[in-house]
Amino acid sequence: xxxxxxxxxxxxxxxxxxxxxxxxxTSFAQNKPSGPGDPVAKMLKPYPIPATSVINFDFLYGYxxxxxxxxxxxxxKKINEISKVAPKITIPLDDFYRGIYIYQLRDKNGxxxxxxxxxxxx
Numbered sequence: 001x002x003x004x005x006x007x008x009x010x011x012x013x014x015x016x017x018x019x020x021x022x023x024x025x026t027s028f029a030q031n032k033p034s035g036p037g038d039p040v041a042k043m044l045k046p047y048p049i050p051a052t053s054v055i056n057f058d059f060l061y062g063y064x065x066x067x068x069x070x071x072x073x074x075x076x077k078k079i080n081e082i083s084k085v086a087p088k089i090t091i092p093l094d095d096f097y098r099g100i101y102i103y104q105l106r107d108k109n110g111x112x113x114x115x116x117x118x119x120x121x122x
Contacts, residue, residue: 043114044069044105050119057089057103066108074100096120 044057057069069089071080079101080091098120105114 042116044103044116046103046116046118050121051093052121053093055091055093055118055120057085057091059087062113063087064107067113068106068108070104070106072102072104073097074102093120093122098122 041060043060043062045060046055046057048056063085065084065086067085069082069085070078071091073079079096082089082091085105100117100119102117103115104112106112
């Protein structure tokens with residue numbers, strides 16, 4: 001009987017220890033400060049997705065006319081570039097083929113501020 005109570009007590013101690021360690025890891029993960037490589041909120045909203053004739057980009061915040069917008073096909077070839085962007089950008093898709101495209105919003109130094117993808121269906 002004595003062995004059973006010691007075993008039960010040890011089992012409870014291990015369970016509580018695991019629970020406390022798990023809480024510590026969870027709180028660490030939730031309170032981790034953001035670093036330079038961490039994802040941030042999107043600056044651009046592309047629509048409609050999927051696109052057929054045009055793709056629009058609206059700034060959600062942080063508009064600066066010195067930014068540039070680059071569009072690449074899925075193979076990495078630059079398809080389109082707009083040097084000085086407006087708060088709302090519309091790109092006609094006449095010369096785009098069906099597929100997935102990547103966009104990158106860059107500042108005047110070439111640093112990528114936002115990126116994403118959109119689909120063209122024709």
